[in-house]
Amino acid sequence: xxxxxxxxxxxxxxxxxxxxxxxxxxxxxxxxxxxxxxxxxxxxxxxxxxxxxxxxxxxxxxxxxxxxxxxxxxxxxxxxxxxxxxxxxxxxxxxxxxxxxxxxxxxxxxxxxxxxxxxxxxxxxxxxxxxxxxxxxxxxxxxxxxxxxxxxxxxxxxxxxxxxxxxxxxxxxxxxxxxxxxxxxxxxxxxxxxxxxxxxxxxxxxxxxxxxxxxxxxxxxxxxxxxxxxxxxxxxxxxxxxxxxxxxxxxxxxxxxxxxxxxxxxxxxxxxxxxxxxxxxxxxxxxxxxxxxxxxxxxxxxxxxxxxxxxxxxxxxxxxxxxxxxxxxxxxxxxxxxxxxxxxxxxxxxxxxxxxxxxxxxxxxxxxxxxxxxxxxxxxxxxxxxxxxxxxxxxxxxxxxxxx
Amino acid sequence: xxxxxxxxxxxxxxxxxxxxxxxxxxxxxxxxxxxxxxxxxxxxxxxxxxxxxxxxxxxxxxxxxxxxxxxxxxxxxxxxxxxxxxxxxxxxxxxxxxxxxxxxxxxxxxxxxxxxxxxxxxxxxxxxxxxxxxxxxxxxxxxxxxxxxxxxxxxxxxxxxxxxxxxxxxxxxxxxxxxxxxxxxxxxxxxxxxxxxxxxxxxxxxxxxxxxxxxxxxxxxxxxxxxxxxxxxxxxxxxxxxxxxxxxxxxxxxxxxxxxxxxxxxxxxxxxxxxxxxxxxxxxxxxxxxxxxxxxxxxxxxxxxxxxxxxxxxxxxxxxxxxxxxxxxxxxxxxxxxxxxxxxxxxxxxxxxxxxxxxxxxxxxxxxxxxxxxxxxxxxxxxxxxxxxxxxxxxxxxxxxxxxxxxxxxxxxxxxxxxxxxxxxxxxxxxxxxxxxxxxxxxxxxxxxxxxxxxxxxxxxxxxxxxxxxxxxxxxxxxxxxxxxxxxxxxxxxxxxxxxxxxxxxxxxxxxxxxxxxxxxxxxxxxxxxxxx
Numbered sequence: 048x049x050x051x052x053x054x055x056x057x058x059x060x061x062x063x064x065x066x067x068x069x070x071x072x073x074x075x076x077x078x079x080x081x082x083x084x085x086x087x088x089x090x091x092x093x094x095x096x097x098x099x100x101x102x103x104x105x106x107x108x109x110x111x112x113x114x115x116x117x118x119x120x121x122x123x124x125x126x127x128x129x130x131x132x133x134x135x136x137x138x139x140x141x142x143x144x145x146x147x148x149x150x151x152x153x154x155x156x157x158x159x160x161x162x163x164x165x166x167x168x169x170x171x172x173x174x175x176x177x178x179x180x181x182x183x184x185x186x187x188x189x190x191x192x193x194x195x196x197x198x199x200x201x202x203x204x205x206x207x208x209x210x211x212x213x214x215x216x217x218x219x220x221x222x223x224x225x226x227x228x229x230x231x232x233x234x235x236x237x238x239x240x241x242x243x244x245x246x247x248x249x250x251x252x253x254x255x256x257x258x259x260x261x262x263x264x265x266x267x268x269x270x271x272x273x274x275x276x277x278x279x280x281x282x283x284x285x286x287x288x289x290x291x292x293x294x295x296x297x298x299x300x301x302x303x304x305x306x307x308x309x310x311x312x313x314x315x316x317x318x319x320x321x322x323x324x325x326x327x328x329x330x331x332x333x334x335x336x337x338x339x340x341x342x343x344x345x346x347x348x349x350x351x352x353x354x355x356x357x358x359x360x361x362x363x364x365x366x367x368x369x370x371x372x373x374x375x376x377x378x379x380x381x382x383x384x385x386x387x388x389x390x391x392x393x394x395x396x397x398x399x400x401x402x403x404x405x406x407x408x409x410x411x412x413x414x415x416x417x418x419x420x421x422x423x424x425x426x427x428x429x430x431x432x433x434x435x436x437x438x439x440x441x442x443x444x445x446x447x448x449x450x451x
Numbered sequence: 452x453x454x455x456x457x458x459x460x461x462x463x464x465x466x467x468x469x470x471x472x473x474x475x476x477x478x479x480x481x482x483x484x485x486x487x488x489x490x491x492x493x494x495x496x497x498x499x500x501x502x503x504x505x506x507x508x509x510x511x512x513x514x515x516x517x518x519x520x521x522x523x524x525x526x527x528x529x530x531x532x533x534x535x536x537x538x539x540x541x542x543x544x545x546x547x548x549x550x551x552x553x554x555x556x557x558x559x560x561x562x563x564x565x566x567x568x569x570x571x572x573x574x575x576x577x578x579x580x581x582x583x584x585x586x587x588x589x590x591x592x593x594x595x596x597x598x599x600x601x602x603x604x605x606x607x608x609x610x611x612x613x614x615x616x617x618x619x620x621x622x623x624x625x626x627x628x629x630x631x632x633x634x635x636x637x638x639x640x641x642x643x644x645x646x647x648x649x650x651x652x653x654x655x656x657x658x659x660x661x662x663x664x665x666x667x668x669x670x671x672x673x674x675x676x677x678x679x680x681x682x683x684x685x686x687x688x689x690x691x692x693x694x695x696x697x698x699x700x701x702x703x704x705x706x707x708x709x710x711x712x713x714x715x716x717x718x719x720x721x722x723x724x725x726x727x728x729x730x731x732x733x734x735x736x737x738x739x740x741x742x743x744x745x746x747x748x749x750x751x752x753x754x755x756x757x758x759x760x761x762x763x764x765x766x767x768x769x770x771x772x773x774x775x776x777x778x779x780x781x782x783x784x785x786x787x788x789x790x791x792x793x794x795x796x797x798x799x800x801x802x803x804x805x806x807x808x809x810x811x812x813x814x815x816x817x818x819x820x821x822x823x824x825x826x827x828x829x830x831x832x833x834x835x836x837x838x839x840x841x842x843x844x845x846x847x848x849x850x851x852x853x854x855x856x857x858x859x860x861x862x863x864x865x866x867x868x869x870x871x872x873x874x875x876x877x878x879x880x881x882x883x884x885x886x887x888x889x890x891x892x893x894x895x896x897x898x899x900x901x902x903x904x905x906x907x908x909x910x911x912x913x914x915x916x917x918x919x920x921x922x923x924x925x926x927x928x929x930x931x932x933x934x935x936x937x938x939x940x941x942x943x944x945x946x947x948x949x950x951x952x953x954x955x956x957x958x959x960x961x962x963x964x965x966x967x968x969x970x971x972x973x974x975x976x977x978x979x980x981x982x983x984x
Contacts, residue, residue, distance in 0.1 A: 081554045085805065092692060271853050271854075353522065400527050401521055
């Protein structure tokens, strides 16, 4: 049975819909209201406050911390500067992705790793011979994501002023930066990261002091349109942002039985993380070989034709209709000759972009931008196909996300 | 003088003018848009009337903007964002209130306080109206059918429409006849029994018209408001991010990307006629005397302005001039926009909550609304007006400084023709504003303490500032005799005018007013189809 998070005392009375789900063993809100619409627009127009405590967190410290993570991660973590965060994935020896997450360099020899799945065993297995200590801080630390265009103004109001500092530490915090700070006297880490593809921050705090941070952010946010937000709204914005999700868009190589179910960094669009010249890291040789040989799959964005959708429904004398929430039921993707070339693993209507979007994996040859593919769509129990065009991801990428 | 030869000049950069220009440019035509004011948008406008506070001065919600226009012009990429309008709250003097929102069960419970029976019927009514709206949709996405035409293509189209109508069954046809002829209250009373529900629903039938909720023909206007759709969901209304002006900006940005040239602060004085003849337009003459030539001139102005000012009465046949003058403008509403120091509280529902993110409708009873019309019939603004109140900064904080708010109040009735004459509006403007604030304060006791700035727009102001003749927000009433093949003039419903090379593309043409864009797009389509340029 899932357990309450340290913020439960606050989130539970607000969750008038009683809609919860299990996220890594925690009770997590799907949507506070019967519909997630207001929370979705908070992420995009004001600010949404999301409890992300269920993320797995690990503290890696000691003289060899950087070297250990450089070995484990596809991206070179030894180069990560103090006060910076990197998004990366990590692989097994065969170059198949285990998980993806962030690595923050909090100090010269202190890194924090976040992961979607438990990762302690993997860190420990790799750490033999390295002078490091590894702590599973998942239970100790609570976390909140504050995401949206007004998140900066809210944090600026919420954080305690620093003695001697002229401008707010929040304004100095760059995209993918992390800093120590305090909110209502409570020490916190604030990183300018998130899963919404928008301006946003994540706040990390000791669980005993979690409620104080929630209260301070809600108070500071009251004049900036803050809304507690749940996972239904997050699922729509993360698809707009083109972020993939472990267990939905790909599967951990540690968990699947079928080899064909595993994915490589190149197939998932993580090729930009790879630097073959930097020395060995786990999965390097396999990735190098794949680079020569070419990948089998490619993750792509798809935009589904609204005109065809409308026409399809009109054929049944119905107005077009799409599910109100983002969906994870995989849909087969066909090429123009009717051959199945892949599957859409996440799909949603984007109220902001006015487009029906999907994240899909397709076989090599169908991944070029503008390729016309077909996606399955069921109307009145009948399975039909409509055109879906390969489009670049992220679908939505506002300038404010990385603006200084 | 300018040497550039344009295919088309669009007079007026309202949303329809911009849409029309964008479609023409998309088809490769060279288009110039001339706007009298300093900014584009016309009545689709956001203005910083008070520093730091952006008012959606005129139109304030969107629903009817055609989805195919949004796609064709790629508006989301140009900044078009629509936020949902959460709910409608109607407070009553006895302290009770009605909430209608996207949660059907919550809505049902709220209506059930007044009538458990109506609470059940409400959902079915919504479905039936959405169905009606959906089936009428082909009419608003195409030029009006021309019953006099002998063109086989047109006859085929009418036959297709006829088949579409027959195909919907008898019940649908009867419902349609009813909706075309009945009053909003009578129509709603066929479904509902409690006036706490009928009154706030009936107001959709009078918005922008000089009619009362008991006047025949208002049921149709009700339907016009039910045709709204957002993302395929009918009867959905939204708030444009950045105010309605942001929609105009998005369309203008798309138009510019397509090659349209837009000049602001460029008032047009009148049409330029070919060789001094009165029959054909050759371009326009600006206030500063500049002449700009084009193959066609497209008027984004209302029918009165187009014919009586742009063309000039002396260039019109007297019979035509009479017809134009008979086209009813009769503005009946005003706007009061407020800059607020903090959020106001509703007496019936104190505290801050999602209910303030939606519309607040001041329409407590049928008699209240009919009395409001009584005042207007005899040339006075309503002493107790109907009001549609929104706090758009609740959903879109970019409109006001943090913690501060803007409030948009649509007020009816404010008849253009006061018994003292329309020109007396400047003398009555502040009294009108006071009446609005006093009435609203009965439901929001702390409102007066929060007002930092007040903008009052009477129909006279709407005419002066935005060029809406008699302050009519729809470029002419949406009454049955002024719709479809009779809009704006019988025989001239296809965007073409009796003046050669002069076309019309705005709300005074089919399918009418609201931020719909269809007149502009259909004008462009018709014009290109006829190879006018």
